[in-house]
Amino acid sequence: MNRYLFDLTGKVAIVTGAARGIGKVLARELAAVGTKVVVADINVEGSENTVQMIRDAGGQAIAIPTDVRDRQECDRLIEQTVAEYHQLDIMLCNAGIDILKPAIALEEFEWDNIINTNLKGYFQCAQLAARQMIQQGTGGSIIMNSSIGGVVGIAESAAYTASKGGVNLLVQSLALEWADRNIRVNAFSPGYIDNIMEGTENFRRPPKEDQEHLNAVIPMKRRGKPEELVGPAIFLASEAASYVTGAILMVDGGYSAM
Ligand SMILES: NC(=O)c1ccc[n+]([C@@H]2O[C@H](COP(=O)([O-])OP(=O)(O)OC[C@H]3O[C@@H](n4cnc5c(N)ncnc54)[C@H](O)[C@@H]3O)[C@@H](O)[C@H]2O)c1
Numbered sequence: 003m004n005r006y007l008f009d010l011t012g013k014v015a016i017v018t019g020a021a022r023g024i025g026k027v028l029a030r031e032l033a034a035v036g037t038k039v040v041v042a043d044i045n046v047e048g049s050e051n052t053v054q055m056i057r058d059a060g061g062q063a064i065a066i067p068t069d070v071r072d073r074q075e076c077d078r079l080i081e082q083t084v085a086e087y088h089q090l091d092i093m094l095c096n097a098g099i100d101i102l103k104p105a106i107a108l109e110e111f112e113w114d115n116i117i118n119t120n121l122k123g124y125f126q127c128a129q130l131a132a133r134q135m136i137q138q139g140t141g142g143s144i145i146m147n148s149s150i151g152g153v154v155g156i157a158e159s160a161a162y163t164a165s166k167g168g169v170n171l172l173v174q175s176l177a178l179e180w181a182d183r184n185i186r187v188n189a190f191s192p193g194y195i196d197n198i199m200e201g202t203e204n205f206r207r208p209p210k211e212d213q214e215h216l217n218a219v220i221p222m223k224r225r226g227k228p229e230e231l232v233g234p235a236i237f238l239a240s241e242a243a244s245y246v247t248g249a250i251l252m253v254d255g256g257y258s259a260m
Contacts, residue, residue, distance in 0.1 A: 006241075007240060007241050007242040008035070008236055008237070008240045008241075008242050009035075009036070009240065009241070010032065010035050010036055010037045010092075010236065010239060010240055011035070011036035011037075012036060012037075012038070013036070013037045013038070013091040013092055013239070014037070014038045014040070014083065014087040014088075014089050014090050014091050014092070015032050015037045015038070015039050015040065015091065015092035015093070015094060015239065016039075016040040016042055016079065016080075016083055016090065016092070016093050016094065016127070016131070017029040017032065017039060017040070017041060017042065017094045017096055018042045018043065018068065018070050018094065018095055018096050018097035018123070018127060019042075019043055019070075019096040019097025019098060020039075020041040020042065020043055020049065020052050020096065021041065021043035021044075021045035021046075021047075021048025021049045021051070021052055022045065022048050022052075022200065023197045023199065023200070023228065024096060024147065024192070024195060024197055024228045024231060025043070025094075025096040025097065025147075026048075026052050026055075026228075027228040027229060027231070027232065028094060028096065028228075028231065028232060028235050029041055029052055029056065029063065030052070030055060030056055030059070030061075031229075031232040031235075031236070032092070032094075032235070032236070032239070033056040033059070033061030033062065033063055034059065034061060035236060037092065037239075038062040038063070038087050039056060039061070039062065039063040039064075040063070040064055040065075040066055040079070040083045040086075040087070041053055041063060041064070041065045041066070042065075042066050042067075042068040042070070042079050042097070042127075043065075043067070043068065043097065044067065044068070044069045044097075046065070046067050049065035049067065050065055052065070053065045064086055064087075066078070066079050066082050066083065070095075070097045070119060070123030070124075070126070070127055071115075071118040071119055071122065071123055073126055076123075076126045076127055076130050077130060079127070079130075080130045080131065080133075080134050084134060089138055089140065090131055090134045090135060090138070090142065091135075091140065091142050091143065091239075092142065092143050092144075092145065092239045093127055093128060093131035093142070093143075093144045093145070094145045094146075094147070094235065094239075095123070095124040095127050095128060095144070095145070095146045095147065095169075096147040097119060097123060098119060098120045098147065098149075098165075098199070099115065099116055099119050099120065099199065099200070099201065100116065100159060100162040100199050100201075100202050101115075101116060101161070101162075101201070101202075102158045102159060102202050103158055104158055105158070105160040108160060108161060112161065113161045116161040116162055116165055117161060117164070117165050117168075119165075120162065120165035120166065120168075120169065121165040121168045121169060121172070124146055124169055124172065125172060128144050128146070128172070128176055128187065131144055132144065132176070132180055132183075132185050135183070135185050136180075136183050136185070140184075141183060141184030141185050141186075142184075142185050142186075143185075143186050143188070143238060143239045143240075143243070144176065144180075144185060144186070144187045144188075145188055145189065145190065145235060145238045145239060146169050146172070146173055146187075146188070146189040147189070147190060147192065147231075148166050148169045148170055148173070148189040148190070148191040148192075148250060149162070149163075149166040149191060149192060150191060150192070150193045150194075150252070150254050150257055150258050151163040151166040151167075152166035152167045152169055152170040152189075152191060152250070153167070153170065153191070153250075153252075153258050154257075154258055166191075169189060170189060170191075170250050173187050173188060173189045173248060173249075173250060174248045177247040177248030178248065181247055181248075186238075186243065186244075186246060186247040187247055187248065188238045188243070188246060188247060188248065188249045188250070188251065189249070189250045189251065190231060190234040190235060190238065190250075190251045190252075190253050191250050191251060191252050191253060191254065191258075192226060192231055192253050192254060193220065193225075193226060193252075193253065193254025193255050193257040193258070194216050194220060194225045194226065194254075194255075194257070195225060195226045195227070195228060195230075195231070196225045196226065196227050196228065197228050213225070219257070220254075220255045220256070220257050221255055221256030221257065221259065221260065222255030222256055223255075224255065225255075226253065226254070226255055230253065231253055234251050234253050237251075238251070
């Protein structure tokens with residue numbers, strides 16, 4: 003396959019939740035292949051660090067502080083992106099949270115927070131990005147970072163799995179609505195990744211026990227690395243995936259194939 007199929011030079015991408023973790027790695031690598039990156043996160047200091055890292059490596063990036071739960075902030079995110087970079091080609095919805103807790107004890111505000119971040123946040127970023135792409139007349143790629151929790155249950159993660167199951171059907175519905183505008187909507191769906199989500203550290207088993215347990219149940223016998231999500235993201239963003247829409251690409255070491 004020719005290299006140019008994966009070329010993203012000059013494209014403009016928003017990556018939500020790019021102040022740390024998986025989003026930070028994806029932002030860094032999208033910039034490394036020539037994309038102008040907008041880091042959209044509630045963590046302002048972390049966002050500035052991501053931007054600095056990208057600039058130090060010779061890439062282009064800005065930070066636009068954004069709470070994806072807030073409609074007006076999402077509106078402002080698109081407006082400021084276009085004011086700075088004049089277009090929007092790629093929206094990577096990634097900002098997500100989990101609260102590991104037995105469903106029986108989950109508080110209403112915790113449920114709301116997870117759903118508002120992981121599902122409403124993804125929807126409104128996708129919707130506003132699509133409006134911009136339609137106005138530009140250029141098409142575009144909307145990518146959602148889902149989870150194996152969208153296709154299999156995870157104990158003590160009821161709201162999270164509900165949100166990710168919702169994300170998967172959101173991908174399919176939006177893909178159908180926007181296919182004739184050449185806006186492709188897809189997800190990649192990570193399994194257990196070597197980045198513990200913020201706030202969930204204390205709920206896990208001790209690291210060694212956790213790792214041994216996971217190694218036993220993951221067909222590839224290890225967690226994935228955030229870097230192993232870069233290829234799927236670049237593929238879905240680029241012309242290499244020009245006829246791919248409504249797809250959920252599992253990136254889970256075979257976990258969901260069982
Ligand atoms: N880590 C994993 O094992 C794993 C597995 C499958 C899927 N995922 C998904 O990957 C995505 C990123 O996870 P991660 O592991 O990098 O988590 P993380 O906690 O390391 O990073 C999440 C980022 O999202 C930001 N964020 C949280 N709420 C926000 C909001 N309301 N508005 C804007 N930004 C907000 C945080 O500030 C943080 O920078 C999530 O959607 C998660 O569900 C992670």
